Amino acid sequence: MTHKRITIDYIEYSAVGEMDPQDQEVVAAALEARKGSYSPYSKFRVGAALRLADGTIVQGANQENIAYPSGLCAERTAMFAASANHPGVPFDTLAIVGGNGAEVCEMPAAPCGGCRQVMAEYQRLYDRPLRIILIGSHAIYKFDKVEDILPLIFDSLKVE
Ligand code: THU
DSSP, X not given: OOOOOOOOOOXXXXXXXXXXXXXXXXXXXXXXXXXXXXXXXXXXXXXXXEEXXXXXXXXXXXXXXXXXXXXXXXXXXXXXXXXXXXXXXXEEEEEEEEEETTOOOSSOOOOOHHHHHHHXXXXXXXXXXXXXXXXXXXXXXXXXXXXXXXXXXXXXXXXX
């Protein structure tokens, strides 16, 4: 028996001004994307912005439905829109921000497991690390790749 440990590295910023200009841009786009949230049931407004390798920024926001499981998270909305409208263009950076009503959570809201799995799929498809930025009003976290928020990714299924 061997005791093993998985560690992850991430950067914490205390303000958006500490970030690279390109990252500041995608953070601003995620904050703006919250305007598109349709969340009458949870009142939790989530915005996401995805920078593609060609510099295009695709925004998404959570969309709810009276039949709850029919809704979709902000980040998946952004990723699916990017894949549908810009097929073949790799994903570079995904920024996510959530909060109740007009408020932004003090500490970054973390993406759900389903969204992490979808991130993993596109990262593998494009064979390129997908950077992830989680935004809070008191702290911003930056991860270099999906493994850092989803260790032991399921990719054992051999397709083709
Ligand atoms: N939500 C997201 O948009 N992203 C996540 O990663 C977690 C949750 C949304 C789904 C739902 O509309 C609301 O937040 C409350 O769960």
